[in-house]
Amino acid sequence: MAERVGFFTDSSVCIGCKACEVACKEWNGVPDDGFVFRATSYDNTGGLGADTWRHVAFIEQDGRWLMSSDVCKHCTNAACLDVCPTGALFRTEFDTVVVQPDICNGCGYCVPACPFGVIERRERDGRAWKCTMCYDRLRGGLEPACAKACPTDSIQFGPLDELRERAAARLERLHADGVDEARLYGDDPGDGVGGAGAFFLLLDEPETYGLPPAPVVTTRDLPQMWWWAGGAAVALVGAVAACFAGSRR
């Protein structure tokens, strides 16, 4: 198996140009997301979804204009992949999480399972779509389209371990420069999703960017849920037995 690869998106050097959004669409043939003026700063695509696999958020604050390119996190413990009943979602040799469009039957279960609100069903097509980290490109030894296009290297692609080291160094540098609000997001293998394959350097709380502050993969609690369901099933059988007890004909 190949080394695990990922994205490190350093929002402190993002210039909000959206090259990532376009390069992604050109490579992956993703349809446009509609022409809607949203009046939310320079963001007119809203968020990640079936038709937007890279999305640049724009946040206007006093004196600051934050921009950050969001993407599927390719979680170590990926809920979408866990709950997919068809095996359309699978983990690749690069430890990324990919939907196989020839398999997906559009059950839609992955959609509410994702703690980041990334994957979505394209209604006119009936299947779920999200970032593949350009799986086909990776198989040819190429870097993903978004990372390649990114003019300022805000989106960095590479072996995940290496990216984590780079990110830690960058964070240290920013803190040394007095940018105290800089923080990494999704880099910790001990977090609720086992660490993200695509992690970020942010300049404010995650929720400011529309990201969940402490997401947990829902299937972490699944064994417990099955036990409770087992209890409920037993209770059901017991209740039925009770109903018939003493009424034997």
Added chain:
Amino acid sequence: MRARRGGDSAATVPEAELRSYYGQPVLKPPIWHVPHMPVYLYLGGLSGASSVIAAAARLSGHDRLALAARVTAFAGAGLGSGFLVAELGRPERFLNMLRVFKVTSPMSVGSWTLAAHSGLTAAGVASAVTGLLPVAGDAAVMASALTGPVMATYTGVLLADTAVPAWHAARRELPFLFAGSALASAGAVGMLTTPRAEAAPARAAAALGAVMETTAAAVIERRLGLEGEPYQQGRAGLLMKTSRALILAGGLLATVAGRSRALTAASGLALTAGALCTRFGMLEAGKASALDPKYTVVPQRERAGGRRLTVVPDRDDGPHA
């Protein structure tokens, strides 16, 4: 235009503000359609509980009830499967559900269970209708009493095993809620389809199911706090309240309906309607919970940092398009 919700309000301390991205949801809401998904949840539960009743009735000699429950179990599974397939984005690919088996996916477990359950209940009904292979038919019914409880409860896990705060937070209670509701539904249909004289176990099941469901619902409401809010507000709240009233009324009526055709009918219909309301309400609550970022952000913040966030009332400073 500000990114912070209520950022202009001087009433709140910035540190304690709930921030979001233009008030947009963090999560994608469940995309399942109305009525497909709630009706499937109802039918699956009905089928599951009915198959247990069918087995128990068969074992205890309530043959009319057994036959009715056997048919109900089959019909529920069959119709339910139809709704389920119709719900798919690519219905022609429904067989892909049996491509892999994943215990990590309640839907995979459910699909395999539904497949087995449908087969077993179909065999049970076929045998009963044709009179052929009665032993095999009975064996199928007994086997379906094993798949039935899974059918009635896995749906609780199905919803809980998502990032939807209202569902995931209720992960302990949901199987009980669904089991109780399934039992009440099966009891109700049993009451309605079986001569009253033989329907006492069905009435008991209806009443017990109602108690179980109501209790589970009450626990959810009590235990969940903020994450339970969607069950009490808006359309979901209305549906859940209606459901509660119908279930309670139906359950009570079931205990006294033995002598009255009208009361039996009223009880059965109330319970059925209540069960349907529960399912519709669950879906609504899930959507509402996913669509408001506060249900995602606030509990996570509290879990992560212990920092409490003031929830600033909604103010429309988000997209105007």
Added chain:
Amino acid sequence: MADGGWISRWPVFRQLQGEDGRRDAARSARTDALRPRTEQADTVARSVCPYCAVGCGQLVYVKDGKVTQIEGDPDSPISRGRLCPKGSASKQLVTHPGRRTEVLYRRPYGTEWERLDLETAMDMIADRVVRTRRETWQQTHEGKEVRRTTGIAGLGGATLDNEENYLMKKLYTALGAIQVENQARI
């Protein structure tokens, strides 16, 4: 893996053989065959982005007479393989359905476009240039020899090639047309 028929590819069967249902067992034949489409290109042209003046290098991949991908040229010391959103949209620029590929003609006072053969259009334009030039020729102006026409003007965009600008200026000047302007003024 494709040898043993559908059963052997059936993920459940592969799961039973020990493959991971969330990894290898779930893979489809299409997935196994995936490669970057640029590998299949017949030709790769080294080009330059047509939008702003930074001059980013582009690689243009062509397969069966169609552009299949345009992306940054990593060799370029200017752009190092990177492109902005416009540059990244270059494939759409050359392949989008709104692009016109036929000559259109609007006759005087006409209300609709009409189709016109390219050769015919070229002849008609040449006729008009010759006629207008003759009709508006100025041999002198305020007593000075000027040898020009102010009846014909041209305005060029700044995405024209140097070679194109050169032929334009050369032709206009030889015709005596002086009102030759460019986006560069604007």
Added chain:
Amino acid sequence: MAECHPVGFQWVMEARLRGAKVFHIDPRFSRTSAVADRYLPIRAGTDIVLLGALINHVLSNELYFRDYVLAYTNAATLVSERFQDTEDLDGLFSGFDPETRRYDPSSWAYEGDEEATTDEMREGGATHAEAAGSDSYGARGAGASARPPTDPTLRHPRCVLQVLKRHFARYTPEMVDELCGIAPEDFAELAEAITANSGRERTTAWVYSVGWTQHSVGVQYIRASAILQLLLGNMGRPGGGIMALRGHASIQGSTDIPTLFNLLPGYLAMPHAHRHEDLADYLEREGAGTGYWGNRRSYLVSLLKAWWGDAATEDNDFCFDYLPRLTGDHGHYTTVMGQIDGTVKGYFVIGENPAVGSANGRAQRMGLANLDWLVVRDLTLVETATFWKDGPELETGEMRTGDIATEVFFLPAASHVEKEGTFTNTQRLLQWREKALDPPGDCRSDLWFYYHLGKRIRRRLGDDEIDRPMTELTWDYPEEGQYREPSAEAVLREINGTGPDGRALSSYRELAPDGSTRCGCWIYCGVYADEVNQAARRMPGNRQSWVAPEWGWAWPANRRILYNRASADPDGRPWSERKAYVWWDADRGEWTGHDVPDFDLRKPPDYQPPEGARAEAALSGTDPFIMQSDGKGWLYVPSGLSDGPMPAHYEPHESPVLNTLYGRQANPTRRIYDRPENPYNPPGAARFPYVFTTSRLTEHHTAGGMSRTLAYLAELQPELFCEVSPQLAAEVGLVNGGWATIVTSRTAIECRVLVTDRVRPLRVQRQIIHQVVVPYHWGHEGLVTGDVVNDLLPVVLDPNVYIQESKVCTCAVLPGRRPRGQALLDLIEEYRHG
């Protein structure tokens, strides 16, 4: 820069990571501001105040790079005693004629040069100015003495440095505060940063775009930054310079090989009927005999030989008379007025969209509607091609399709991948594009179009005398492929030029004045050296030095930094090891370094020109600015400009603010079109209280023809919007996401509203000035449509280069959408007359 040149901006981001400090000065807080160290909002149209104050700061605190300034600039040169400054004449320089609103620049000359420049036929004279003469100095200064009198102590009251000091003394931080809206402490931080970062060890760069050029004082903006950079020693050195970031792929090429009325290829002026009767006249009056322009006979004769081949002989002035003559302004806006007046009958619009992209779009469309015939070549049906079908004037009832006589030909164009050729990028780098595939359908390259059109025209001409420039034109290029595409390489080779043996030349130094060489554009000579297309070189960047000399080819002579002789001290040693770029290698007796030296390779630092030397030989070994007649960087421009030898702040033509620096409100020599099609907002009209400025977005491209048509770009910025401050929004009643109507005397447009703290009200002269920022990419064609923002703009031009003032005017803002039809006309009428 992040907004409009994101990929170029990677180098700024990298510099920041290495410790560079980035200031962003802009009326609009853009994506550049977001990642700059400091953002300084400025009132549009006041940059000369800021730059002038920086110059004043440098001069009055003696912070200039003395060795550099003394050796490489004209700081020590003495100015004529007839010169009078704006200080003396309250905002005017000497020589102003209020009647013609033109300057006689003779008094601006160096001491001793006055006589030579009194002829109004000469450079800088009125006739010269009337035909955009100053514009031909894109690469040089006008003629002046090679050895004017100087005072090396810099103390003479008439030496340039002292003249500058007096001129800029009134440009104080207080004036910056009062006119630009930049607080004194912010100004101090900027001044400290740029001066601390300049000198032997460090250099500072300035970057600008059309925010500096599109003004009625645009050229002087650039002049002001040139003065500052020369004083700080930041020219001709790595990390220094003034970078023009240009907005189109080959807009640099479009001026080098110009499709511009006043220029021939290589910045040679088009001949003027009154100034240039014959070749001798031309050579006599177009610049000085010293510096590289001293060789202009070689450049021009080689061009004439390239065009008319064997027909061009010594005896017939090499067909100099075949060049049509200018008699004044034949620029874009004058041409449009000519269309409206009916003198211009036929119009070619090639990859351009004036109906959206030019100022006062209504006048543009009125011109189009009054043509006999119009040819539009583009990738899509742009607004210029469809004005008769769905232009805004049809909605208002001012035009009716059935009344428009214009015959329109739309010819689809080949895209950049469907043809080969060179673009010249913003750093003068020519890059050859390989052709990827044939164009579809009827699409053809513009090369094909002009070549085959030329052939067809030639077939239609007889042997009439007036046809001889056409029939004798060299017009014979190899044809290739199924469409008989003329060979772009053959054209490039003609541009490069050939010698007597027919072989490609390798340097402009080989060009001869006797007609033995041919060269289509002298500054491009060498692009085909050794019969190799040098622009097609693609040595990967990581396999060569950081200067990357083997990628493409930069004019002139593949030099990547112009005037790089200045990167070494007068003795030829690098100013510092850190900033070493080119230097004199005494052992080998030649200049060497990282780049191609922009200097005679074997001219030693101690070279002194002999008496009477011409051309480059007249410049000493310490004269780095080799295109200038005196080899110096000009802090003061003794001739060539139309509006003064030094920058002076004038308010934009339309401004809500009074010019408190001088008694002159606006540039006295600005070009005005006082016509009914081009009404101006009345001066001081309170009904137009806001400053209006246009902008661009990363997601779109200029007039939008190449971006509004693409779904992937259209979705990113789907609607026209204005950016306004919360304060202005409150004042006018605008709501974020709602609609606004913006009104000028030209028209009213509607747009969506983005209320944002990024736009900051400025405190100017103790009042609050609001600025309205609107990107101009929309029109009525494409996937996403909107009103044409440039319709709001007046036509008023810089007097040197005739660029319109599109970066600033005044406007009114109303909440809600604009009226339609006649009601719109009524609204404008009401605003026009108050």
